[in-house]
Amino acid sequence: MSTQPNWGEATQETVNHLSRLIQAETVNPPGNELPAILIIKDILEKEGLRSPEDFVIVESAPQRVNLIARLRGDGSWRPLLLSGHVDVVPVEREKWSRDPFGGEVVNGEVWGRGALDMKGFVAMYLQTFLQAHRTKLPLKRDLILAAIADEEAGFDHGSKFLVTQHRDLIEAEYGLTEGGAFTIPLGQWRIYAIQVAEKGVTWMKLIAQGKPGHASLPHEENAVFYLAQAIEKIRRAAHLPVHITPTFQAMVSKAAAQVKFPTSLLLRGLALPWVVNQVLKLLKGYPKTLLTALTTNTCTPTVLQAGQKTNVIPAEASVHLDCRRLPGQTPEDVMKEVLALTGEGFRLEPLDTSPGAEFPTDSPLYRLLEEETHKLDPQGIVIPMMMPGATDACVYREAGITMYGFTPGRLPEGFPVLSLAHGHDERLPISFIESGLPVLWEVIRKFCAAP
Ligand SMILES: [Zn+2]
Known part of the structure; x- marks a missing residue:
């Protein structure tokens, strides 16, 4: 039996699956991933795959579900996980030119919320999984497909739930998820960035203390003035070391x-x-x-708090700082850098922290991803990349899985990919799917199967 799929048919099938997934409204919050998961269940069952031998659905809360399917290998090597989230961010319907949950195909593009982030990539992972099943790919390692919840609002019902409650289902040596290997135009170049690292989160509250009093008798020791000066120092510094x-x-x-x-x-x-x-x-x-974000811890003032009443000088004023720290840096390092800018006399209270992640760029899987991405676009520049924000990869890292952001494909010239994810009129060109599927297939074939 030939193991080379018919790419035209595979692309059409992926487009159909993507349209269906977009039609399942899974806006997070509240999440409600169930309808999308049921679509994937239906597709797997039509393929002859059965629960619980081939896939399981685990629920973390009503309507919040995750589906994990597995093709068994001979156990020579540890599994590879393909993980994609099926929740999406909210839409402002009136700003869209088409129904964000229509899943329409117009002029060679699939339209709708999640087409890029990341139902399109989930459909491509699913297609590759189906293809491995149909061609009876002689797997040396299990291939795990995870369609998961809650990437867009804190991971609790998705990757965190799986890592803490169902680790046996996702236990793997390596994993792929969103965030890389699609075309990013930069000047005269086309960049393909494979995500290998993520920054960590250090959220904190900077508090200024002053002298309270009646606002009819103004004085300089007003906490609001102190806080404003600190914020101005952060602004003028432009960045941390x-x-x-x-x-x-x-x-x-x-x-x-x-x-x-x-x-x-x-x-x-x-x-x-x-x-x-x-x-x-x-x-x-x-x-x-972006370059600054990749070479420094960042510090962004967001929520301001001070005072209760117009005629009372508050004793305290505070600002939330959304700091993102580089791999290798601790929350304490970031706090020190912030206080070095603002000067003494302020209190810092930690609000939330989560570790970043950094995976090797010399692993056999990374080298394969790089090699196959070059084939997608021989003139393209392939680089490893750090994500300034966080994805499921940093959660899976806690389960010891080496994760790469790899959702390969070539985008047509001028396609505004970076503004469309989470933006209005989100859509995915069918030509992207057609160019990316063979790359994904080659990665799976070479990394999971006997030659
Ligand atoms: Zn995403």
Whole structure:
């Protein structure tokens, strides 16, 4: 039997599945992933797969469910997990040109909330899984497909629930999830960034204390003034100190190896903390905000609190700081950096913290992902990437799984991918699916099956 699927048919099938998944409204909050999970259950059952031997559905709360399917290998190697979330972020319906839950196919694009983040990729993972089943791929390791809940609102009902309550279901050596290997246009280049790291979260409250009093008798020791000065110092500093992580080092050196002089030289300069600021000035038109986020802990003031009444000078004023820390940095490191900026006299209260993650760029799976992505677009630049935010990967890390963000495909020129995920008029070109499926298939075939 030929193991090469018919890509035209596979693409059409993926598009049909994606349309159905978009029609299942799984906006989080509240989540309600059940209808999407039932669609996947139905697809698996039509394929002859049965519960509980081939897949199970586990519920963390009413309507909040996760489906985990497994194709068994001969046990030579530990499993590979393909994990995708089926919840989506809310929509502002009136700003959309089409029904966000219609799943319509228009001019070669599948429209709807989740097309990019990440039901489109779930449909592609599912297709690859079905293909492995149909072709009886001689697996040396189990292939696990996890369609999960709650990525968009804190992981509790999805990856966290699985890692803490059902670890046996997702136990794997490696895993793939969202966040990488699709086309990102940058100047004259097309970048394919495979996600290998995520920043951690350090949320805290910065508190200024002052002298209370009657507002009709103003004085300078007002807590609001102190807090305003601290916030202004954060603004003027522009960023916290630079730290170069192994991921950033790898990203810069791999990118430099794929471009011509003198850009290659400039790129290498990005990994040298003492010249990085000069290099950023020379690299006009580059995503400076992103580069800064990848080389520093960040600190963003968000929620302000002070006072109860217009005519009372409050004794205390505070601001929430959404800080994101680089892998290798501790919450205490970030607190020290913030206090070094604001000066003494402020109190910091931790609000929430979660670890980031950093996975190796020299593992056999990473090397394979890199190799196959190059085939997708021989002129494209393939690099490892750190995500400034968090995905399920940082949760799976706690179960010892090495995760990469890998949802490969080539996007047409000018397709505004970065503004459409979580934005209005989210949609996925069918040509993306058609280009990405063979790449995903080759990865699964080479990594999981006997040659
Ligand atoms: Zn997502």
